[in-house]
């Protein structure tokens with residue numbers, strides 16, 4: 120198979136996996152890959168990503184002009200073009216609406232806490248790009264703020280975007296984000312998250328070199344901003360010398376009670392006072 124044929128087949132397979140795992144519904148989502156220095160292969164508008172065929176893809180230039188293909192390119196093409204412009208190292212872009220990660224994007228909760236060692240080593244943090252009307256030029260603008268330093272981000276009230284050295288690398292980051300979102304949700308339902316301390320985050324960052332992970336930017340702590348905040352992956356990790364894990368519960372933590380539990384507490388207190 121030619122290099123182009125392989126790339127077309129890769130996009131079809133990534134679309135199939137995305138749909139099979141419920142990361143997209145109906146015709147949602149889009150995938151693209153770099154095809155040489157000034158050409159992109161892009162999924163077409165208005166097709167279900169679970170049932171594409173290699174001949175459906177469009178070829179565009181880096182300005183978004185269609186060069187080849189019977190169909191029109193994805194309505195989110197502008198967001199893909201922005202990624203390729205900002206990140207010469209990137210050759211694959213995936214956009215989907217995985218339900219748990221998108222839930223965090225709707226709640227306005229970024230996945231930026233130091234919780235999972237492997238996520239810190241690979242993705243660092245997963246911020247939320249500001250809300251933008253899909254398919255307009257607002258969306259690439261919202262993405263621009265984070266794309267230089269991050270390989271994955273949530274899109275407020277919309278979905279998630281991941282990028283990588285090829286289309287599979289981008290897709291696997293989408294799997295990691297959704298998996299991370301599910302684990303974070305369970306931990307929060309259970310009522311606490313033990314965070315990885317800032318010192319341990321430093322050690323994990325050192326592993327990037329050991330494992331040859333090409334992260335686009337270093338990790339920095341929320342209250343120790345880098346000189347260029349756009350060039351660092353901000354992670355919430357409490358400083359706790361000598362401790363590798365830090366319980367997240369603190370004096371300002373929120374507790375939730377039902378009305379019945381609250382009423383019982385008040386009645387108990389009133390009885391005690393009598």
Ligand SMILES: [Zn+2]
Nearest residue numbers: 148215277278
């Ligand atoms: Zn979308």
